[in-house]
Amino acid sequence: MMLAAADWFGAGDSTIRTALVYVLLAYGIHLALRTGTFSLAAVATYGTGAYTAGALALDGWSPVAAVAAAVVQAAVAGLVLALVLARLRNLYLAMATLAAVLLVHVLALEWESVTGGALGLLGIPRGVTVPQLLVIVALCTLAVALGERGRTGRMLEALRLDDQLAASVGIDVVRARRVAFVLSAALGGLAGSLSALQFSVLTPDEISFALIVDVLTIVVIGGTAAWYGPLIGAVALAWLPELLRWTGDLRPIVQAAIVVVLVVCAPDGAAGLIRAVAARLRRLRRRENGLDVVPAVEGAVR
Amino acid sequence: MGDYLRDAITLGGVYVLFSLGLTLSWGVLNILNLAHGNVLVAAALSAYLLTTQVALPMALLLPACMLVGALLGLGLELLVFRPIRARAADEESTQLAVLIGSVAAGALLYAIAERITDGRVRAVDPGTFTVTDYLVAGVRVSNLQLLIVGVSLVLSVLLALLVSRTRHGRALRAIAVDRVTCGLLGVPTARLAAVTMATAGALAGAGGLLLALHLGSVEASMTESLLLKAFAVIIIGGVGSVGGAILGAYLLAGAEVFSVAYLGSGVRDAVVFLVILGLLLLRPQGLFARTAWQRS
Amino acid sequence: MTLLEVNGLVVRYGRLTAVHGLDLTVAEGEVAILLGANGAGKSSTLGAISGVVPVAAGEVLFAGRRLSGRPPHVIARSGLVQVAEGRRIIGPLTVRENLELGGYAVRSARLRGERIRMVTDLFPELGPLADRPGGLLSGGEQQMLAIGRALMADPRLLMLDEPSMGLAPVVTDRVIDAVADIAARGTAILMVEQNVSAAFRVATTAHVMERGEITLSGPASEVAGSPHVLRAFLGTADTPQVIEETTP
Ligand SMILES: Nc1ncnc2c1ncn2[C@@H]1O[C@H](COP(=O)(O)OP(=O)(O)OP(=O)(O)O)[C@@H](O)[C@H]1O
Ligand SMILES: [Mg+2]
Numbered sequence: 001m002m003l004a005a006a007d008w009f010g011a012g013d014s015t016i017r018t019a020l021v022y023v024l025l026a027y028g029i030h031l032a033l034r035t036g037t038f039s040l041a042a043v044a045t046y047g048t049g050a051y052t053a054g055a056l057a058l059d060g061w062s063p064v065a066a067v068a069a070a071v072v073q074a075a076v077a078g079l080v081l082a083l084v085l086a087r088l089r090n091l092y093l094a095m096a097t098l099a100a101v102l103l104v105h106v107l108a109l110e111w112e113s114v115t116g117g118a119l120g121l122l123g124i125p126r127g128v129t130v131p132q133l134l135v136i137v138a139l140c141t142l143a144v145a146l147g148e149r150g151r152t153g154r155m156l157e158a159l160r161l162d163d164q165l166a167a168s169v170g171i172d173v174v175r176a177r178r179v180a181f182v183l184s185a186a187l188g189g190l191a192g193s194l195s196a197l198q199f200s201v202l203t204p205d206e207i208s209f210a211l212i213v214d215v216l217t218i219v220v221i222g223g224t225a226a227w228y229g230p231l232i233g234a235v236a237l238a239w240l241p242e243l244l245r246w247t248g249d250l251r252p253i254v255q256a257a258i259v260v261v262l263v264v265c266a267p268d269g270a271a272g273l274i275r276a277v278a279a280r281l282r283r284l285r286r287r288e289n290g291l292d293v294v295p296a297v298e299g300a301v302r
Numbered sequence: 303m304g305d306y307l308r309d310a311i312t313l314g315g316v317y318v319l320f321s322l323g324l325t326l327s328w329g330v331l332n333i334l335n336l337a338h339g340n341v342l343v344a345a346a347l348s349a350y351l352l353t354t355q356v357a358l359p360m361a362l363l364l365p366a367c368m369l370v371g372a373l374l375g376l377g378l379e380l381l382v383f384r385p386i387r388a389r390a391a392d393e394e395s396t397q398l399a400v401l402i403g404s405v406a407a408g409a410l411l412y413a414i415a416e417r418i419t420d421g422r423v424r425a426v427d428p429g430t431f432t433v434t435d436y437l438v439a440g441v442r443v444s445n446l447q448l449l450i451v452g453v454s455l456v457l458s459v460l461l462a463l464l465v466s467r468t469r470h471g472r473a474l475r476a477i478a479v480d481r482v483t484c485g486l487l488g489v490p491t492a493r494l495a496a497v498t499m500a501t502a503g504a505l506a507g508a509g510g511l512l513l514a515l516h517l518g519s520v521e522a523s524m525t526e527s528l529l530l531k532a533f534a535v536i537i538i539g540g541v542g543s544v545g546g547a548i549l550g551a552y553l554l555a556g557a558e559v560f561s562v563a564y565l566g567s568g569v570r571d572a573v574v575f576l577v578i579l580g581l582l583l584l585r586p587q588g589l590f591a592r593t594a595w596q597r598s
Numbered sequence: 599m600t601l602l603e604v605n606g607l608v609v610r611y612g613r614l615t616a617v618h619g620l621d622l623t624v625a626e627g628e629v630a631i632l633l634g635a636n637g638a639g640k641s642s643t644l645g646a647i648s649g650v651v652p653v654a655a656g657e658v659l660f661a662g663r664r665l666s667g668r669p670p671h672v673i674a675r676s677g678l679v680q681v682a683e684g685r686r687i688i689g690p691l692t693v694r695e696n697l698e699l700g701g702y703a704v705r706s707a708r709l710r711g712e713r714i715r716m717v718t719d720l721f722p723e724l725g726p727l728a729d730r731p732g733g734l735l736s737g738g739e740q741q742m743l744a745i746g747r748a749l750m751a752d753p754r755l756l757m758l759d760e761p762s763m764g765l766a767p768v769v770t771d772r773v774i775d776a777v778a779d780i781a782a783r784g785t786a787i788l789m790v791e792q793n794v795s796a797a798f799r800v801a802t803t804a805h806v807m808e809r810g811e812i813t814l815s816g817p818a819s820e821v822a823g824s825p826h827v828l829r830a831f832l833g834t835a836d837t838p839q840v841i842e843e844t845t846p
Contacts, residue, residue: 038398084583090397091334092582095533098336099578102530106571209526213409216402253417256410263403264385469702476688476699482650483686485670486679488703488751492669 013130014199019238020133021195026218026230027144028187033224034148035180036160038090040097041081042188043215045074047104047207049189054121054196055114063127067193074189075182082181086174101212108204120203127197136194140187145227217259223269232270304441306559312447314555315454316516319509320528321535321547322458323375323502329542330478330498332393334401337378337408338532339525341503343415345371345510346520350426351418357429364453367511368504374411375503379496382407415522423521426514450512457508461501462544474498478542527571534574537581601626601755601786602647602678606656609642609810616642617810619656624755624803629777629787631797631818633827634807640790641683643807644757648680649673661754675703677754681761683790685744689733693724696732696743700750710750717746720776738769745776749785756780758789762796770796798822 028042053070057063085096108115115121148156158166159176167173196202214237222233240255247254266273320342327333345367352358352366382403390396435444465471473489485491513528514520534554539546554577561573602624609617617639624630634640645651647658649670658666665673674680688696697717701710718725721742727735732743741761748756758777762770770793778800781787791797798804804821806814814826821827 033398036394038401084579088582090394091328091332091401094334094398094401095536096578096582099530099533099575102526103571103575106575110568110571209523213405216405217409220402220406249417252413253410256406256413260382260403260406260410263399263406264382267386267389267399469698472691472695472699473702476691479688479690480686482670483682483688484699485650486648486674486682486686487700487747488671488674488679489699490669490671 015238016130017133017198018195019234020130020137021191021198022214022218022237023137023230023234024140024187024191024194025215026222026234027140028184028191029215029219030144030224030227030230031180031184031187033219034156034160035177036163037177037180038094039181039184040094040101040212041078041181042184042191043207043212044081044097044100044104045077045185045188046192046195046211047101047108048077049074049192050196050202050206051108051115051121051192052189053193054124054202057124057127057197058121063125063197066127066197067190070193070196071186071189074192075186077189078182078185079178081185082178086178098212101207105204105207108207115204118204120201121196122201124196124200124202126200128194133194133198136190140190141227141231148227219269220259220262221269223271223273225268225271225275228274229269229271236270304439306563308441308443308447310556310559311552312450312516313559314552315450316509316513317528317531317535317551317555318454318458318548319505319512320525321532321539321551322461322544323505324532325536325539325542325547326461326498326505326544327502328536330474331383331495332397332400332478333383333404333499334397335378335499335502336401336404336529337411338404338502338506339529340408340411340415341371341374341378342506342510342513342525342528343520343522344374344411345507346426346514346524347415347418347424347510349428349511349514350424350520353426353428359430360428360449363428363430364508364511368507371503371505371507371510372500373503375499375501375506376496378404378407378503379499383499384492384495412522419520419522421522423519425519427518428515431515446515450516453508453512457505458544458548461505462548465544470494470497530571530574530578534577537578599626600624601628601661602788603659604643604647604656605659607643607646607653607658608655609639609646609651610654615654615810617646620807620810620812622805622812622815624786624788626754626786627781627784628803629781629801630789630803630805631801632788632790632805632807633794633797638807639810640807641759644680644759644788644790647673648678648757671703674751677752678757679748679751679753679755680757681744681748681759683759684763685737685740687732687735687740687743689731691732692729693732693735693743694728696747697724697750700747703751713750713752717749720749720779721746737764738766738772741765741769741773742776745773745780749780753785755786755788758787758791760790760792762791762793774800794827 025042025046028046029040032039032042049070052073053066056066056069061069081097081100085093088096108120109118147153155166155171155176158169158171159173163173166176195206218230218233218237220233221236222229222231240258241251244251244254262269268276320338324335324338327335327338348370349363349367352363358366383400386399386403387396390399431446433444433446435442436448437443465474473484473494477484477489477491477494481491513524517524531554535547535550538550538553539548554574557573557577558570561569600623602622604620604622607617607620607622608615620639620643622643632640632643642651646653646666649665649668649672653666656666657664660673660676660678663676665676665678688699691699694714697714698710701713704710704713723739724742724746727739732740735743745756745758745761761773761777765773774796777787777789781800789797789801798818801818804816804818805812806821806824806826808829814821814824
């Protein structure tokens with residue numbers, strides 16, 4: 001981990017910044033996926049958060065205040081979305097939140113007085129340094145990692161597997177999902193606002209289908225099995241262009257093809273792989289100690 | 303008034319061709335295929351590539367584009383969706399994995415399209431087809447508009463008949479409800495899934511050609527706005543409903559054209575969002591869906 | 599003559615083995631019933647035979663042809679049709695459309711029409727319901743529809759999974775009588791049934807299943823009196839297992 005981080009500073013500054021912002025956005029999607037919902041709301045609030053922070057910073061707000069305002073705005077937007085879309089599940093929810101992303105894109109284009117239209121916001125004062133960004137990412141990672149342990153972890157797992165099961169063990173399913181939705185949206189807003197305050201330009205093109213593809217690439221590479229999935233995925237996404245430099249002009253095609261192959265062949269991503277290997281090692285060790293009592297049910301649940 | 307009606311019907315025709323495939327694969331196979339737009343672009347691009355080589359008459363160009371669409375739809379099913387489905391844990395996670403798979407496949411098609419067009423807008427001119435205007439009941443109508451309306455009408459009526467009247471259509475409607483039971487009754491579900499995806503692709507292929515001719519150009523990102531329209535159409539018509547999609551497409555196109563005419567062009571997308579949001583809030587099953595078969 | 603032959607069938611879900619090494623034969627003209635406690639593996643066995651549940655080991659032979667590993671629709675078309683647990687009527691399709699669906703493999707519309715008439719002769723209750731969505735039927739009507747739908751393919755062997763589930767006693771008798779009628783026309787039957795007394799009324803052969811294995815097989819009249827049947831339903835796992843080999 002340390003080595004990778006050291007290497008990383010060798011890469012371009014903006015690559016690092018983008019990757020770190022993407023980690024936060026990916027956590028937004030990750031959080032929703034952990035509760036068994038496919039919601040792109042975080043991508044939509046990434047857009048609104050970026051424009052909120054960017055516009056406020058241009059108005060002279062301090063970076064901290066602009067980011068805070070963007071996060072609050074994103075959380076409120078998330079709550080509204082959660083209430084409006086409360087009845088939707090699965091593909092319907094995916095479609096509705098995707099529509100929300102496209103709506104943000106259109107708003108950014110059309111609402112010129114606030115967003116600057118197609119040209120976007122120019123000259124946003126830079127207000128976030130890489131070390132600050134690293135601290136924020138570390139804190140969020142820690143929060144997600146802690147959230148996956150103990151009681152909350154079991155709750156997430158129950159929600160992911162089966163609503164009825166979750167309800168039967170006393171989880172308020174509706175409320176839990178709503179909380180996850182709002183947190184996911186807030187993370188998206190945080191990522192967006194930090195992005196706006198790092199690159200002095202913000203255009204509508206940043207909130208488009210390409211962003212969704214990037215985020216899902218992170219999810220695919222990293223996997224959703226554990227908190228370190230998005231981390232691995234974001235680093236990998238940032239590294240891919242470098243790794244594939246030899247493919248020259250064909251790089252976008254090769255990269256997209258790799259992602260397709262991963263979706264089909266390695267659906268659990270890096271995190272899933274690590275988990276599987278760890279589980280096998282544990283079992284091996286247990287066998288060496290002569291304690292090979294594998295409960296039969298374990299297989300049925302996985 | 304007549305001009306608006308003509309524009310609405312033409313636009314509706316394009317929407318129909320794009321939305322039908324999307325609603326079909328969702329309704330029958332539970333696939334929200336986000337690569338559908340990229341299939342349309344691929345067909346439009348092959349029209350561009352073909353017509354720069356040879357001057358093909360429309361009677362060959364249209365089937366060629368539909369074939370490209372069908373092959374891509376088939377490829378998606380066989381290479382991406384079916385393998386993902388095969389190791390499915392449960393229905394929900396399969397749907398999500400297939401959705402993500404379609405985004406990835408769409409990104410691949412997009413990257414290829416970007417490479418072919420070199421990231422630019424390419425003019426499409428079949429050479430064998432000159433746009434001429436006619437006067438129909440006092441309204442100026444071009445032969446291209448007639449073609450769009452005619453092709454979308456014929457294809458959508460054919461599809462509606464296929465689904466409602468034939469034993470294959472009956473099997474498709476049944477697969478949408480319970481795939482396993484269909485297998486037990488001797489229905490080759492895997493083959494019908496492949497046929498469904500190929501059909502959806504062929505419809506998108508026809509849509510791609512007609513849209514490219516209508517705009518006079520193709521570019522890799524030409525469907526992003528279309529996707530949103532298709533969502534609205536599907537929500538109006540109800541997922542999986544062929545008749546609903548046809549009605550929804552013309553309703554949406556009408557709403558767009560007339561609101562732009564009377565309220566200005568800024569409201570165009572607002573209308574679409576209002577439709578999506580309002581229906582999601584009030585009637586997520588669509589305006590025309592019947593749920594009377596469910597016992598409470 | 600042996601119609602269905604199952605040798606050493608194993609069914610696994612992940613690391614859980616639901617069926618281990620099951621042997622079973624059904625002869626032409628036979629009405630075989632498969633009994634066992636909840637979770638004994640009865641549905642898994644039927645599912646594996648009809649191809650909707652993967653076969654981990656062993657083989658399924660039907661009329662001499664090896665069917666294990668083939669997709670469900672191929673198995674159904676070879677004359678082995680299953681009525682799944684819980685009826686599984688396609689709700690939005692009408693009764694007639696559900697029946698037509700059962701005859702999917704029959705190309706001729708005329709032949710399908712004849713079969714529909716045959717089904718409505720067997721279940722006159724379905725006649726007036728032809729244009730009603732299947733989802734609106736009562737439980738008993740749905741069960742009749744499910745059986746009629748399976749008959750549309752003109753099976754040589756009909757497998758039924760708990761046809762009496764959730765039905766009132768009178769309706770159960772009606773359904774079981776219909777099964778006897780079908781058998782009388784020469785279709786072999788393999789039926790899973792929890793309603794033991796109703797099942798024994800029509801059975802010629804009975805198999806008792808416990809924890810993934812067949813522990814007793816024999817002519818229905820002999821099996822009916824065996825303490826195995828009681829034990830299988832109490833599901834007492836701790837009693838030492840006595841595996842008796844009885845060939846029908
Ligand atoms: N799809 C599945 N995934 C995991 N385990 C399963 C699955 N289906 C069945 N099982 C398990 O396999 C075992 C046998 O189940 P099966 O449904 O075959 O029993 P059954 O004899 O039909 O029971 P019942 O009388 O309750 O219908 C049970 O322990 C069950 O939990
Ligand atoms: Mg069962």
